[in-house]
Amino acid sequence: MQYSLQELAGYLNATLEGKGADITGLATLEHADEAQLTFFHSTKPRYLQQLKSCRAGAVLVSTEHKDMVHTAKLIVDDPYIAYAQASRLFSGADAESGSVSERAVIASTATLADNISIGPNVVVGENCKIASDVSIGANTVIGDDCVIGKGSVIQANVTLYNDIVLGEGCRIHSGAVLGADGFGFAHNNGQWLKIYQLGGVRIGNRVEIGAGTTVDRGALDHTYIGDGVIIDNQVQIAHNVVVGDNTAIAGCTAVAGSTHIGEACTVAGACGITGHLEIAAGTHITAMSLVSKNIETAGAYSSGTVAEPHSKWKRNVVRFRQLDEMSRKLKKLETEFKQYKAKVDPNDGC
Amino acid sequence: MQYSLQELAGYLNATLEGKGADITGLATLEHADEAQLTFFHSTKPRYLQQLKSCRAGAVLVSTEHKDMVHTAKLIVDDPYIAYAQASRLFSGADAESGSVSERAVIASTATLADNISIGPNVVVGENCKIASDVSIGANTVIGDDCVIGKGSVIQANVTLYNDIVLGEGCRIHSGAVLGADGFGFAHNNGQWLKIYQLGGVRIGNRVEIGAGTTVDRGALDHTYIGDGVIIDNQVQIAHNVVVGDNTAIAGCTAVAGSTHIGEACTVAGACGITGHLEIAAGTHITAMSLVSKNIETAGAYSSGTVAEPHSKWKRNVVRFRQLDEMSRKLKKLETEFKQYKAKVDPNDGC
Amino acid sequence: MQYSLQELAGYLNATLEGKGADITGLATLEHADEAQLTFFHSTKPRYLQQLKSCRAGAVLVSTEHKDMVHTAKLIVDDPYIAYAQASRLFSGADAESGSVSERAVIASTATLADNISIGPNVVVGENCKIASDVSIGANTVIGDDCVIGKGSVIQANVTLYNDIVLGEGCRIHSGAVLGADGFGFAHNNGQWLKIYQLGGVRIGNRVEIGAGTTVDRGALDHTYIGDGVIIDNQVQIAHNVVVGDNTAIAGCTAVAGSTHIGEACTVAGACGITGHLEIAAGTHITAMSLVSKNIETAGAYSSGTVAEPHSKWKRNVVRFRQLDEMSRKLKKLETEFKQYKAKVDPNDGC
Secondary structure (H helix, E strand, C coil), X not given: CCECHHHHHHHHCCEEECCCCCECEECCCCCCCCCEEEECCCCCHHHHHHHHCCCCCEEEECCCCHHHCCCCEEECXXXXXXXXXXXXXXXXXXXXXXXXXXXXXXXXXXXXXXXXXXXXXXXXXXXCEECCCCEECCCCEECCCCEECCCCEECCCCEECCCEEECCCCEECCCCEXXXXXCCEEEECCEEEECCCCCCEEECCCCEECCCCEECCXXXXXXXXXXXXXXXXXXXXXXXXXXXXXXXXCCCCEECCCCEECCCCEECCCCEECCCCEECCCEEECCCCEECCCECCCEEEECCCCXXXXXXXXXXXXXXCCHHHHHHHHHHHHHHHHHHHHHHCCCCCC | CCECHHHHHHHHCCEEECCCCCECEECCCCCCCCCEEEECCXXXXXXXXXXXXXXXXXXXXXXXXXXXXXXXXXXXXXXXXXXXXXXXXXXXXXXXXXXXXXXXXXXXXXXXCCCCEECCCCEECCCCEECCCXXXXXXXXXXXXXXXXXXXXXXXXXEECCCEEECCCCEECCCCEECCCCCCEEEECCEEEECCCCCCEEECCCCEECCCCEXXXXXXXXXXXXXXXXXXXXXXXXXXXXXXXXXXXXXXXXXXXXXXXXXXXXXXXXXXXXXXXXXXXXXXXXCCXXXXXXXXXXXXXXXXXXXXXXXXXXXXXXXXXXXXXXXXXXXXXXXXXXXXXXXXCCCCXX | CCECHHHHHHHXXXXXECCCCCECEECCCCCCCCCEEEECCCCCHHHHHHHHCCCCCEEEECCCCHHHCCCCEEECCCHHHHHHXXXXXXXXXXXXXXXXXXXXXXXXXXXXXXXXXXXXXXXXXXXXXXXXXXXXXXXXXXXXXXXXXXXXXXXCCCEECCCEEECCCCEECXXXXXXXCCCCEEXXXXXXXXXXCCCCEEECCCCEECCXXXXXXXXXXXXXXXXXXXXXXXXXXXXXXXXXXXXXXXXXXXEXXXXXXXXXXXXXXCCEECCCCEECCCXXXXXXXXECCCECCXXXXXXXXXXXXXXXXXXXXXXXXXXXXXXXXXXXXXXXXXXXXXXXXXXXXX
């Protein structure tokens, strides 16, 4: 992959100032060399310092900061957005082979559109519908009655159970499992009686699902992931959860059954959200928080405590377990002091 | 799949009142149509409202509530249990092919009983014993010397290392890994010396293990999962853990090495249980709790804090780190006030 | 596998006292039989008791405790280290076949050194370089341009994306995913614009990576795991993280993007470490802690609270949300009391 500065300016809708050789890759401000493009989007001292010694072939920069750049520059509205756009050019994302491996096992009732890439040992079940420009990595298994939308990319070693519908332009990473049984059991005389999970999973367009993430099928209705949702690695989405459009969920977060998360939320990593909740659109939850009640108003929410030296923490954590007692003692002391003052000097209003 | 109301009544040990067409599926009270069965088991206002406009072909209902249902009804002792029983009928769980793929790689020393389904690209190691009615999904790998009990279902893309024994009627979901090495290392001159893990994994009957869950092999003795245990997705069970019969562990919980969890416990999602602990039978641990000491008495246990607006949390979390100091200040003030009162009026007993 | 006591003494650099039959395995002090080796390294009452009735064929023991052992003994400097060394002998780790399955799909441009074991349905991409004595388990997928160092073991159902470099003597467990895309997106008019992840993953020598663990590729630079690092199951290492040599990370911990963890740290299970942090070498973080600020000084750090009976916790957790208010009330009361005393008796210095 190699692009002239003029080609990049065209692709990124940028104004080119200066000249330079063709660009073969992207790199950080600190490490870019003469054949690489970089971007400058923050005037933090660290980045200003890096800009001074920057050897990049060209820099993506805003009009506001363009005079700070002394190499060739591509002037854009938002250098970070332009970097994201350029990253696609150098990713090889558009270089799929369009060939179906002879080692794939594809059911005779499955229908495959044009320009589909399927790797070795892929298994595609009965009645699946695979749209054009889809790519499926080696050793992935797709159950019966699945639909994969145009241009979606499923990496190697992914598992889709039956009755999973994936929209257009999605990307599913290795180890992800879509449509395993929700954790539904009835308690029956001290034993757990399995409730077979009869719903499916419905995933919108432009959804990214990280490595090792699990999205369970619904019990009766489906589990839903909206358009433009991005989900990081090792996230657990339980049965009948609904995730609103353009919401982002970071790594290792767990969402319990039947919870509805609104649109445009951000959930940071390692959070827990219990079941049957409603989370308002525009909610932001910080790292490792436990949400166990509805959130009705958009805004930022947190729980937990933050790391401190262990010896200090040990003393504080003991006090946490005395907190209610401590609160009652304080209230009692306040009352006693007030009463004492009143008794000693009934006219003293202080 | 299609059943008459009479057939369903027979299967579910129910009394049929009313008539209707054959039933082809299960659905919620809210969404069921004329060809679907539903259940009514709670008189919450929301469900009463849904019952009024319910269009289901038939409703599972208890004797107590049967007069509230105006469609055909199947009267049962416990509608939720009956729903669980009915879910199996409509799941296709009993429709396995009983065929072994030509694309499976099965060691010549493995023994396979009757009516076994094995998908493409499955690998079965030396000396494995697969009982009758077992189903193994595509691309699953089973190491040497494993035993799979009668009627167990192993989904696609599962991994069993060697020396894993699985009981009867188990269900293992995709991405699960049984028998990877426990995290055992000896600290040796600043480096980690691997302790090879020589134990296996022993899993009882009727155990369900969720997608992406890992159960490590033991260091010397085995890791044990009891009969009737249900484990959700992305749970980590470390080496030499023992999980008692009929215990339930929800998603993303981590159990560290050599901990024994008693029978009939419930561990909610995203909990951490440290190593070498004893957890009493009948213990219930709420979501995202850290258990770091033995639990000797059955009951409910919790830790952590719950989400609140970030700006409020920020002030509280700072105070948490001053908690021990705060407690000592309170004690000091109590003492001073008492001494002051005694000094000012030694005869005042208040 | 069967070794005489003399052979074991030679391998473990031990002094043999006593005689006995050949040893065929390792077991605990409690369970070892006449054909098994065990070790005694702690004088806790429980182990002293077990030693009394120990039936092992031989016991690994230090000079200090050797007279407490009444069976054959192998006297070593550190019995726990010697046990770790012996565990390798009985693990079968050195018994790989050295054969490449006819069912593996290996790109013609990949180069394979001598004595390599590759299981069925393994896929190896273009330009990969596999060094000697490497073992790759069934159904593992290795992308293009990967390098696997001498003697490394990759278990079944592992996924390596392209451009992953693994050092010598590494061990990667099933379900692990190395090199999936980091969670990089630019926020663009309410939608998430993907930043293609162009860096790779660089893993040092003697690294162990647990089942279901994910190590993301870098955005532009690489993600780095140092020599001798051990990572347990279901750990998430985000893009551009750097993990220093000989650091240990236990199960279910999540490390967010661009964080640098120093050498010789230990991070316990289920921790969260937020992004762009610097964690000093020699830091120890206890279970389920949230680290959200740089740690500049080696030592132990903790956060969170520990499980207590639910009814008690419910009262305390309410108080946590009043903590700032409580602190201010206490301060106010202290001040009022001081002022009161001063007013009542201005000369009273108490």
